[in-house]
Amino acid sequence: MILSKPSLYENYALLLISLLFEHEYPDVNTTNDLRLTDISPDFWYPIAWSKDLKRGKTIGRYFGKHPIALIRPKKGRVFALEDRCAHRQVPLSKGVVEGDSIKCCYHGWAYGRAGQCVDIPYLGKDANKERIPNCVKSYPCRETGGMIFIFPGEPEKADSAAFPRLAQVYNPAFKTRRFNPSVRCHYTFMHENLMDMNHQFLHRRQMGQIKARYLGGDNGDNFVEARYSFARTGNQQPLAERLIFGKHKYDPNKVQPVEEVVTIRTTYPYQSLHIHDKDGDLIMELFAAYVPDSPEGKSCQTFGLLSVLRPKTPFLIDIIWPALGVFTNRIFHEDKEIVEMEQKAWEELGGDHNVEVFPIVKKLRELLLRHGVPHEA
């Protein structure tokens, strides 16, 4: 069918109609759907725990849609390569570590630290140099705090990219717990969940009766921060919480004083939580990174470090540590369940229909949109 060109009059009519109905255009939630925003690759991301990669072994992980092979030679540092053999694309992480290289499990092509193919066994040593066709991508890689990090973005940006602060993992005054649950949701739900402490109602069975009080917030180009105190509205204080923070008295006739200040901050793309006591001393710090681990962007791997100040009584922290683990696991399980429900709703509704009213969460959403990149299909 051939359409005739609209006349000038028709063009004016179309313009008028579009202006009249402008208010019906989709708003930012649908045109800039946060769940269609991938995390920026130009940062350092934890991708595995050090303890999961033994000497002389290799493991496979995903950063979004990108498969990553981590290789730990018997001697020397860990390195990271694209987890696909250049020959027939099978995972290199199924291969064998030999010296400073990884040998593909299929025909035995071997790759060095920079991803260069260093041997094709059946071509013979002399022929290799001219006939080796290509190599695989390598990723800048660092190991610290019990985690292996990669830089999935442009490698030349790796050295200047800010490296995150890993809670108090190297401070002997603190004991640090690591947790690593996989969550079936877009990574942005995790940021919103922690930033919005108004969700303590969800944890009413674990946390006793407390109410978050918003003390204020702050934001800048690469961060959003919210500060809260928690007022007790009933006498049930969980044992683990009481052992760490001390007993919080509850008087229904008084306004609850600010006991601890909880500061939650997303410094893109990481998140932290600090708890300071009423003297301003740090008593707990959390570092969290949510690393997308599937091509669709509908799941992420959490890397969490929770550092707790050791009480003055020797070994008390070791005695309460298992109870603290159970307590934090239960809280995290409730958070995991709820964010996975949010993800499911997003999928069923075919987009973000959230009605957000809390200003600091709106700021957080803007931050995640601003620094993220459009979803890679």
Ligand code: FES
């Ligand atoms: S597929 Fe890897 S060597 Fe052939």
Ligand SMILES: [Fe+2]
């Ligand atoms: Fe929570």
